[in-house]
Amino acid sequence: MSRPTPLREVHESLGATLTDFAGWLMPLRYGSESAEHRAVREAAGLFDLSHMGEIFVTGPQAGAALDHALVGHISAVAVGRARYTMICAPDGGVLDDLIVYRLAEEEYLVVANAGNYLMVARELTERARDLDALVEDRSDRYALIAVQGPRAQEILGTLTDADLPGLKYYAGLPATVSGRSALIARTGYTGEDGFELFVAAEDAAPLWADLAKAGEGYGLKPAGLSARDTLRLEAGMPLYGNELSTALTPYEAGLGRVVKLDKPGDFVGRAALAECAGIPVTRRLVGLIAKGRRVPRHGYAVVRQADGVIVGEVTSGAPSPSLGRPIAMAYVEAASAGEELAVDIRGGHEPVEVIDLPFYKRS
Amino acid sequence: MSSIPDNLSYTKEHEWVAGLDDGDEIVVGITAFAAEALGDVVFVQLPEAGAEVSVGEPCGEVESTKSVSDIYAPVTGTITEVNQVVSDDPSLVNTDPFGDGWLFKIRVEADADDLLSAAEYAKLTESES
Numbered sequence: 001m002s003r004p005t006p007l008r009e010v011h012e013s014l015g016a017t018l019t020d021f022a023g024w025l026m027p028l029r030y031g032s033e034s035a036e037h038r039a040v041r042e043a044a045g046l047f048d049l050s051h052m053g054e055i056f057v058t059g060p061q062a063g064a065a066l067d068h069a070l071v072g073h074i075s076a077v078a079v080g081r082a083r084y085t086m087i088c089a090p091d092g093g094v095l096d097d098l099i100v101y102r103l104a105e106e107e108y109l110v111v112a113n114a115g116n117y118l119m120v121a122r123e124l125t126e127r128a129r130d131l132d133a134l135v136e137d138r139s140d141r142y143a144l145i146a147v148q149g150p151r152a153q154e155i156l157g158t159l160t161d162a163d164l165p166g167l168k169y170y171a172g173l174p175a176t177v178s179g180r181s182a183l184i185a186r187t188g189y190t191g192e193d194g195f196e197l198f199v200a201a202e203d204a205a206p207l208w209a210d211l212a213k214a215g216e217g218y219g220l221k222p223a224g225l226s227a228r229d230t231l232r233l234e235a236g237m238p239l240y241g242n243e244l245s246t247a248l249t250p251y252e253a254g255l256g257r258v259v260k261l262d263k264p265g266d267f268v269g270r271a272a273l274a275e276c277a278g279i280p281v282t283r284r285l286v287g288l289i290a291k292g293r294r295v296p297r298h299g300y301a302v303v304r305q306a307d308g309v310i311v312g313e314v315t316s317g318a319p320s321p322s323l324g325r326p327i328a329m330a331y332v333e334a335a336s337a338g339e340e341l342a343v344d345i346r347g348g349h350e351p352v353e354v355i356d357l358p359f360y361k362r363s
Numbered sequence: 364m365s366s367i368p369d370n371l372s373y374t375k376e377h378e379w380v381a382g383l384d385d386g387d388e389i390v391v392g393i394t395a396f397a398a399e400a401l402g403d404v405v406f407v408q409l410p411e412a413g414a415e416v417s418v419g420e421p422c423g424e425v426e427s428t429k430s431v432s433d434i435y436a437p438v439t440g441t442i443t444e445v446n447q448v449v450s451d452d453p454s455l456v457n458t459d460p461f462g463d464g465w466l467f468k469i470r471v472e473a474d475a476d477d478l479l480s481a482a483e484y485a486k487l488t489e490s491e492s
Contacts, residue, residue, distance in 0.1 A: 017399075017402075028402075028429075029402060032402075032457070033402055033428050034403045226402060226429060230428065293406040293426070294406065294408070294424075295405070295406070295426050297431070318428055318429075319403075319405040319406070319426065319427075319428055346424075
């Protein structure tokens with residue numbers, strides 16, 4: 001039985017198709033997912049992301065605890081700013097990718113993926129055990145609503161006095177939105193400008209209604225997980241479970257930049273990651289654009305067109321509303337660079353163009 | 364609740380068949396129930412005119428945002444015409460599944476015994492939704 005978010009009744013009243021995602025009952029789409037995708041690219045979309053986990057780390061050694069637990073240099077993040085980072089296993093494998101917000105000198109908010117946050121909270125608790133820091137999973141008390149798209153700032157601006165133009169990308173600001181307390185963060189997973197609002201669970205439904213109303217004249221549409229997936233895929237953003245897993249280090253995922261080997265002190269996974277750091281990777285994450293109309297999907301083999309030899313695997317794939325073509329992310333052998341590749345789609349080898357990510361960059 | 368027209372026959376694979384009583388040529392499409400479950404259809408691969416198809420065998424596919432599904436031949440026969448319009452604009456499967464979103468026509472060459480009535484198909488969709 002999947003858990004509903006505080007916005008379940010709102011989704012049902014909008015006629016959403018609901019689906020199980022990582023144990024949560026989430027809106028997959030409200031109508032046409034391509035139309036929702038286009039609304040986010042051209043105007044704005046309203047998302048329920050309440051399945052994400054909110055874990056607070058507080059205390060005099062909160063920063064030190066996160067430096068030890070995560071691969072990033074978290075104590076160096078300024079108050080009010082955020083950082084994309086990862087939690088790794090001792091062998092360097094990625095346990096989850098995270099956004100950490102520094103809310104105050106001694107207070108951090110760690111946002112973890114829905115399928116992982118219980119494990120992340122356990123790991124953080126264990127890794128902070130000997131330090132003066134408290135790890136608290138407050139996911140049940142929070143809802144997360146995102147407004148994403150080029151019109152997001154105008155829409156949110158009608159409901160708050162907060163200085164939105166002054167709020168930088170990857171920064172967070174405690175504020176009042178439509179009379180309710182919210183942490184406004186300028187983050188997202190769509191490739192567009194936008195905001196994520198962390199609010200008390202009981203404020204979620206009234207705030208959603210106010211945002212929907214505020215967005216009426218701007219082309220704001222509620223958008224489901226299906227649109228969220230095609231938006232992040234076009235933006236070349238990894239999804240845990242697809243592009244990221246315990247079997248891969250951040251280096252192998254092409255995200256070695258998040259690992260701060262030179263930060264002070266030891267951290268979990270450091271020894272293993274230090275060994276990987278200098279070694280050239282044998283596989284790399286690339287973008288594929290299909291030349292035909294059949295869609296490469298998760299798990300399909302990438303083959304060399306000349307002889308059909310398997311050189312990689314698709315991690316995510318979908319028809320791209322922005323490109324009008326099927327696109328995919330795939331790990332392919334570095335040695336295959338420059339070769340003509342194809343994807344094995346149910347027995348047929350469909351030619352693809354290999355590109356550097358992302359597929360889409362906002363202008 | 365998606366519509367299930369009374370004057371059509373149906374398959375367990377969520378296809379509809381029209382014209383069964385009018386002669387030996389039938390029209391085939393996918394139902395509104397299936398179209399809603401699929402989400403936005405972005406590509407339909409249809410059999411070629413003249414192809415011989417066997418009841419229950421895959422003869423095409425439908426790609427949507429989330430998945431790819433086979434299209435099965437609802438009867439045994441020969442493809443007489445495919446809908447070029449839906450091939451060019453697959454979203455017709457979502458917007459008009461029982462009309463302009465039709466997929467192909469088959470000249471029936473064997474009895475079509477296993478097709479469902481509208482009432483039987485309605486029961487099937489209730490058990491699956």
